[in-house]
Amino acid sequence: MRKHKRSLTGYWFILPAAVLVVLYFFIPVILTLGISLTNMSSVTGFSNWSWTGLANYIKILKHPDSGSNFATTLIYVACTLSFFNVGMGLLVAILAHHMPKRLGEIFRSLWLLPRITPPVVYVLMWTMLAADAPYGVINQLFRIPFGLSTSNWLPEYAMLFAVLVNGYIGASFGMILFSSAIEAIPNDIMVSSLVDGASFFNRARYIILPQLKWPLLFVTTYQTLSLLTSFESILILTDGNFGTEVWALWSYHKALNNYYGNFQYGFGAALSAVLVFVGVIFAIIYLKYFKFNDLVKEPLIDEL
Amino acid sequence: MKKHRDYFTPLAFLILLVLSLPIIVGYLWLFISTFSERTYGLKPVDINGNFGGLTLKNWQFLHNPDIWIVTFNTFILALLMTIGVLVVSASAGYALSRIKFPGRKSFLSLTLVLHAFPSITLLIAIYFVLRFFSHLPVLGSFMGYNTMGGVILVSLALQLPLGMWLMKGFFDAVSWDIERAALIDGCSRFRTFWNIMVPQIRPGIAALSIFSFMTGWSSFLIPYTFLTSGSKAVISTYLNSMMHSDSLSIQYGVLAAVGLFQLIPILIFYTFNQRYLMKIFSGGSHGGV
Numbered sequence: 001m002r003k004h005k006r007s008l009t010g011y012w013f014i015l016p017a018a019v020l021v022v023l024y025f026f027i028p029v030i031l032t033l034g035i036s037l038t039n040m041s042s043v044t045g046f047s048n049w050s051w052t053g054l055a056n057y058i059k060i061l062k063h064p065d066s067g068s069n070f071a072t073t074l075i076y077v078a079c080t081l082s083f084f085n086v087g088m089g090l091l092v093a094i095l096a097h098h099m100p101k102r103l104g105e106i107f108r109s110l111w112l113l114p115r116i117t118p119p120v121v122y123v124l125m126w127t128m129l130a131a132d133a134p135y136g137v138i139n140q141l142f143r144i145p146f147g148l149s150t151s152n153w154l155p156e157y158a159m160l161f162a163v164l165v166n167g168y169i170g171a172s173f174g175m176i177l178f179s180s181a182i183e184a185i186p187n188d189i190m191v192s193s194l195v196d197g198a199s200f201f202n203r204a205r206y207i208i209l210p211q212l213k214w215p216l217l218f219v220t221t222y223q224t225l226s227l228l229t230s231f232e233s234i235l236i237l238t239d240g241n242f243g244t245e246v247w248a249l250w251s252y253h254k255a256l257n258n259y260y261g262n263f264q265y266g267f268g269a270a271l272s273a274v275l276v277f278v279g280v281i282f283a284i285i286y287l288k289y290f291k292f293n294d295l296v297k298e299p300l301i302d303e304l
Numbered sequence: 305m306k307k308h309r310d311y312f313t314p315l316a317f318l319i320l321l322v323l324s325l326p327i328i329v330g331y332l333w334l335f336i337s338t339f340s341e342r343t344y345g346l347k348p349v350d351i352n353g354n355f356g357g358l359t360l361k362n363w364q365f366l367h368n369p370d371i372w373i374v375t376f377n378t379f380i381l382a383l384l385m386t387i388g389v390l391v392v393s394a395s396a397g398y399a400l401s402r403i404k405f406p407g408r409k410s411f412l413s414l415t416l417v418l419h420a421f422p423s424i425t426l427l428i429a430i431y432f433v434l435r436f437f438s439h440l441p442v443l444g445s446f447m448g449y450n451t452m453g454g455v456i457l458v459s460l461a462l463q464l465p466l467g468m469w470l471m472k473g474f475f476d477a478v479s480w481d482i483e484r485a486a487l488i489d490g491c492s493r494f495r496t497f498w499n500i501m502v503p504q505i506r507p508g509i510a511a512l513s514i515f516s517f518m519t520g521w522s523s524f525l526i527p528y529t530f531l532t533s534g535s536k537a538v539i540s541t542y543l544n545s546m547m548h549s550d551s552l553s554i555q556y557g558v559l560a561a562v563g564l565f566q567l568i569p570i571l572i573f574y575t576f577n578q579r580y581l582m583k584i585f586s587g588g589s590h591g592g593v
Contacts, residue, residue, distance in 0.1 A: 008405075009399075009403060009405075009493045009494075010399045010403035010404070010405030010408065011399075011405060013395045013396060013398055013399035013403065013493075013497070014395070014396050014399045014400070014405075014411060016391070016392045016395065016396070017392050017393065017395070017396035017464060017468060018396075018411070020392065020457070020460065020461040020464055021414070021415075021418065021461070021464065023433060023461065024423075024426070024430060024433065024457070024458060024461035024462065025418055025421075025423065025426065025461070027429070027433055028426035028429035028430050028432075028433060029426065029429070030429075031429035031432055031433070032425075032426060032428060032429040035428070035429065035432065046435075088323065091319075091323070092320065092323070095316040095319060095320045096316075096320065098312050098313065098316045099313055099316055099317060099320075100313065103317065107320050107324065109578070110324055110327055110328070111324065111327070112574075113327060113331065114327060116518060116522075116570055116574055116581075117522070117567055117570070118521070118522035118524070118539070118540055118543075118563075118566050118567065118570070119522060119524050119540070120522075120524055120540045120541075120543045120544050120547070120563070120566075121334070121543065121563035121564075121566055121567050124334075124543070124547060124559055124560070124563050125330040125331065125333065125334055125563075126326075126330065127547070128330075128333055128334075128337070128556060128560075129326065129329065129330055129333070131556075134344040134345070134353070135342065135343065135344060135345075135556065136345070137329055137330075137333050137345045137346060139345070140344050140345025140346070140347070141329070141345045141346065164326065168326060168327060176582070200312055222420070225420070225422055226422065228422070229422035229424050229425050230422075230424065231424075232424075232524060232525045235525070236524070236544060236547075248424070248425065251425075251428065252427065252428075252529075255428040255431075256427065256428060256431060256529055257529070265428065265432075268428050269428050269429065272425045272426075272427075272428055272429075275422070275425040276425050276426070279420075279421045279422045279425060280417075280421065282420060283416075283417045283420035283421050284417075286416075286420045287413065287416055287417065287420070
């Protein structure tokens with residue numbers, strides 16, 4: 001009896017969370033898969049739709065934009081990930097570690113700024129960096145003084161800016177994890193390596209990097225998934241123009257926000273179902289290979 | 305050792321400074337242009353392009369009642385979402401951490417999967433869920449499509465995986481003894497939770513509430529998608545509509561001012577609560593772009 005009562009208590013505590021998870025995660029996943037098998041759109045309305053089986057997926061395979069949007073996504077993810085989320089994150093973490101504590105803290109806070117800034121404000125900032133002469137900062141500070149040609153850089157190098165905008169947000173994630181991992185290295189190892197005459201690069205290569213194996217792998221896979229599915233700042237920055245229509249944004253445009261007014265729910269859902277599928281695979285990988293438990297549970301550093 | 309430090313510190317500083325340039329210059333621009341008629345690069349100029357033109361004119365938007373409506377909306381969204389996230393994830397986290405019940409393990413691994421799963425991909429389907437709610441008699445006008453309640457609930461739900469995880473972690477760290485003592489003394493589970501456990505995890509509550517509030521305050525995509533009168537919904541969408549307005553001249557000074565206006569509360573929060581926030585960020589935030 002007592003045990004029975006106990007178990008019911010557990011359910012009461014979990015109930016609100018369970019309801020919300022069912023409503024906004026479970027049903028949506030099933031709906032996404034379901035809608036992706038129909039021809040539902042604003043043309044068919046919500047009543048005249050019919051099942052079309054895998055037609056939407058075949059349509060994706062044959063769609064003229066599929067290849068280019070896929071390539072765009074790949075370039076966007078690969079560049080942002082390697083140059084910023086991992087590369088810059090690592091670089092900033094190591095460099096900040098080799099500075100006086102105070103200074104390192106200032107830089108780390110600086111790199112967190114993009115993450116906490118409202119995306120619209122943050123993108124506005126980048127838009128102005130890239131803007132036409134004489135207003136744009138890049139033109140005014142780095143082009144005109146050297147007598148170089150000016151331009152509105154955003155349309156010309158849209159993909160570069162998409163990577164930069166997201167990269168400067170994303171770098172902080174790796175930076176924090178790497179920083180805490182570096183700080184976790186026992187100080188005597190670091191000091192003794194210096195006493196033994198190791199150079200900075202030797203130390204980075206043989207002492208710091210091996211300690212970062214798991215954080216590196218984790219940041220890489222976790223951020224790959226985040227990047228694959230994120231599109232908010234690209235939506236604000238270019239709205240997918242100038243060759244920046246990544247897969248997730250494409251799906252969003254098709255189903256919820258397109259220029260022509262015909263919202264292709266079915267097709268859009270199929271596009272996002274592809275991402276749902278990828279997401280589930282990644283989630284399984286995390287569960288299996290990462291001590292996700294440890295990583296998520298324990299705050300590794302208390303203060304920056 | 306001394307030699308190494310002396311050699312590397314300036315070099316490291318220089319490299320970091322160059323890498324950080326876009327951030328530094330960007331925020332500098334935001335700040336300067338807020339108080340200038342217009343800017344050439346970082347230089348404030350007046351109408352004729354001469355140095356000067358410092359002004360408070362850009363802040364006149366504060367006289368426009370619209371901005372206060374959207375600010376109020378944004379505040380309500382952030383506040384209610386934060387309260388919701390706290391209550392729901394604290395109670396779920398507590399149960400996951402402390403109570404044995406059938407299904408606990410599976411719910412736990414489910415929250416893990418959800419935490420890794422990118423919720424943003426579900427936007428299309430959530431649109432349908434909200435449309436369905438709209439047809440419900442009373443509930444529809446409060447949590448359906450194109451209602452503030454709907455947007456709040458969606459934002460809350462998408463925040464839950466992180467929230468539940470974080471709360472569970474904090475509850476795990478509380479010693480069993482206090483709780484056992486309370487239970488033995490005849491305290492109900494709920495009272496134990498509320499009076500004994502919740503006060504023990506104040507840092508976790510602080511971390512999650514600051515993070516949720518900041519997320520709610522900055523949120524763009526969900527209000528933009530699920531409120532058809534989007535441009536006048538929250539500060540983010542208001543600012544976005546200003547940025548992409550079709551009228552001939554976009555006044556960047558005003559844009560910057562509105563942007564700074566939205567950023568100020570976040571900066572204040574951040575300055576005072578950095579160390580709490582670190583717990584979220586180091587714990588694998590979902591933002592993760």
